[in-house]
Amino acid sequence: MKIAFIYPGQGAQYAGMGKDIYEKYEEAREIFEKADKALGFSISKLCFEGPEEELMKTENTQPAILTVCVALTKVLQNRGIKADVTGGLSLGEYASLVLSEALDFEDAVRLVKNRGKYMQEVVPQGVGTMAAILGLENEVVEEICRVASEVGIVEPANYNCPGQLVISGEVKAVERAVELAKERGAKRAVVLAVSAPFHCSMLKKAGELLQKDLEKVEIKDLKITVISNVTADYAKKEEVKDLLVKQVSHPVLWEQSVKKMIEEGVDTFIEIGPGKTLTGFVKKIDKSKAAYNFENEESLLKTLSALGV
Incomplete structure (x- = not known):
């Protein structure tokens, strides 16, 4: 063992x-x-x-x-x-x-x-947030972050397990990424109740x-x-x-x-x-x-x- x-x-x-x-x-x-x-x-x-x-x-x-x-x-x-x-x-x-x-x-x-x-x-409260994306490949979520970053900072934050990646960044950009994830068929894409955009730039x-x-x-x-x-x-x-x-x-x-x-x-x-x-x-x-x-x-x-x- x-x-x-x-x-x-x-x-x-x-x-x-x-x-x-x-x-x-x-x-x-x-x-x-x-x-x-x-x-x-x-x-x-x-x-x-x-x-x-x-x-x-x-x-x-x-x-x-x-x-x-x-x-x-x-x-x-x-x-x-x-x-x-x-x-x-x-x-x-x-x-x-x-x-x-x-x-x-x-x-x-x-x-x-x-x-x-x-x-x-x-980061002042209310400026940043995080979201959990479930049911998509990591590469798909990474691509979604690249697209959503046109409206602000959004990056992969936690590679938890297959089909579960948490993203982090500015509120608008994270919300945009959540919309895109839903369009791409994510099982779940939800903004988390967190106080800061942890693990991003x-x-x-x-x-x-x-x-x-x-x-x-x-x-x-x-x-x-x-x-x-x-x-x-x-x-x-x-x-x-x-x-x-x-x-x-x-x-x-x-x-x-x-x-x-x-x-x-x-x-x-x-x-x-x-x-x-x-x-x-x-x-x-x-x-x-x-x-x-x-x-x-x-x-x-x-x-x-x-x-x-």
Whole structure:
């Protein structure tokens, strides 16, 4: 069995995430306590109790999800489950870098708080948006973006799985792309309820601001292989900072990243963190591979049982 730990991105959050694991496992509590101390406020309380409107703020969402992912990972590792390779969707890559010991958790949680703030602030609310296009080939959606870009910026943002691509850009251009996608026979083309046009060139400034923070952080040798979602290839130590900067304004190559892990012999994926969106994507990319999720005590027991632990 060759195992990949995979980590979700923004959008997976919900009030109550990680609470039962925090209450039961000392190693998880330690991570939440470290996060509270590093951030100077109780991200734990926000994870467990909300309120939703505070948890939904990008600058809170990102450190909240990262903290839950890392806390859960410690629990899994203490049960003897080890990853051979790891990858995360956008924000999730920070959890992969913590797992690989390239990035200290405290540094990572502070970085993603600022990352969320920059991503939210560089484009005024109402200027940009995103849309999900389902049921069309990637090449068709890419062509639709080229045509719709006559009215403004619109670009592929998330290559999630076959037949599911999220686009991002200026409101008018995204709406035009949605119309074109429907004309081309998309099963579904819908504008998403998001606060910013993530993973497109409009967020380049956010990446530049993040770069200044990254300059103050040390990247150490990677102990576990990390697949970067900017390149869908190995992240090398000397490239990590540059990849994290690019990630903010470049498309997330998730489908391609999962295929790369499969090429490397991965046959078992464990999604660690809130939700099970990535587990669904893996099944759509290659249904012959095993995919499990761990977000609470119930799913932990199911996953351990499936792995024969």
